[in-house]
Amino acid sequence: MELSALQIIAILFALFAWSRALLRLKDRKISGLEFGFWTVVWAGVIATMLLPKTAEFIALSLGVERPVDLAVFVSILLLFYLVFRLYVKLEQQGQEMTKIARSIAIRHPRKK
Amino acid sequence: MENVWIVVAAYNEEKNIPRVVSGLLKAGYNDIVVVDDGSKDNTCEAAVKAGATALQHVVNRGQGAALKTGIDYALEQGADIIVTFDADGQHRIEDLPAIIKPVVMDVSDITFGSRFIKKTKVPLMRRVLLKGSVLVLLLFYGIKMTDAHNGFRAMSRRAAEQINITADRMAHASEFVEETRRLGLRYKEIPITVKYTDETLRRGHGSFRQALNILYTMIVKRFFLR
Numbered sequence: 001m002e003l004s005a006l007q008i009i010a011i012l013f014a015l016f017a018w019s020r021a022l023l024r025l026k027d028r029k030i031s032g033l034e035f036g037f038w039t040v041v042w043a044g045v046i047a048t049m050l051l052p053k054t055a056e057f058i059a060l061s062l063g064v065e066r067p068v069d070l071a072v073f074v075s076i077l078l079l080f081y082l083v084f085r086l087y088v089k090l091e092q093q094g095q096e097m098t099k100i101a102r103s104i105a106i107r108h109p110r111k112k
Numbered sequence: 113m114e115n116v117w118i119v120v121a122a123y124n125e126e127k128n129i130p131r132v133v134s135g136l137l138k139a140g141y142n143d144i145v146v147v148d149d150g151s152k153d154n155t156c157e158a159a160v161k162a163g164a165t166a167l168q169h170v171v172n173r174g175q176g177a178a179l180k181t182g183i184d185y186a187l188e189q190g191a192d193i194i195v196t197f198d199a200d201g202q203h204r205i206e207d208l209p210a211i212i213k214p215v216v217m218d219v220s221d222i223t224f225g226s227r228f229i230k231k232t233k234v235p236l237m238r239r240v241l242l243k244g245s246v247l248v249l250l251l252f253y254g255i256k257m258t259d260a261h262n263g264f265r266a267m268s269r270r271a272a273e274q275i276n277i278t279a280d281r282m283a284h285a286s287e288f289v290e291e292t293r294r295l296g297l298r299y300k301e302i303p304i305t306v307k308y309t310d311e312t313l314r315r316g317h318g319s320f321r322q323a324l325n326i327l328y329t330m331i332v333k334r335f336f337l338r
Contacts, residue, residue, distance in 0.1 A: 098174075098180075101150075101170050101171055102177070105169050106188070108168070109167055
């Protein structure tokens, strides 16, 4: 099986990104569930690169002519989802910060 | 006599806050809490010097967050009625008795100041944005108001205890309306006059960008965070 330069770069990048996720799991910065999610994502990328025919078959069976179109479509959906999760996380952290600021403020009223 | 607390959220209002606090004190409102929302100037010191109780957010968290801090503190201090009042001097102290009265008489749980009941000179751009916000409030919450995003309101202790303000920044003003609807509170709009100066126009709620930001927060909260 001959791989194009693009396929090799994509596979190497996916392996690199997965190794980062593995390190974060070891540091306990992400949960097992999150690690599982990233494993599926990067394994999907590698499988698509190694088995272009299968990817073509999947794309066609979903009504998309080229696998690359399907990849772009799925990536955009995934990005939207991740941005939304980030937004929720940021929002939650902001609210936690507010609670801390509020609690300090109320405990230390200043009067003349 | 009801125990009325005035809550003022202030950010970089060192210049205006002494005038606002001393005006309130002169009018007989002795329980004033100024929440300095992480100002970069000496707002906190100025408020204390003028005779208010000052609470200080260690970091800037937004007007909604500051008001909630002040309301929580006032409740802790045993407030019967809580009024939210702007720090930049655009609200008139003369309007306070009218905005408090329906809550004291127990005909309303919350009152909202409205600059559109009486004829007030409101700059055109701001008028358009505010009327747009009124329409958004009607569409989102089914409440027909004449004004939106007016920071002048009075509420009973019971209402203040129940109202849950989660929006840290400007969207809190819509949240007061949303909570009024959710809790089935009795509300009334009271005509007030807003004094516009170049400074209040520059810093106030009225910019298009802020309006978009508020709308965005409302949409995300309503459709995605529930």
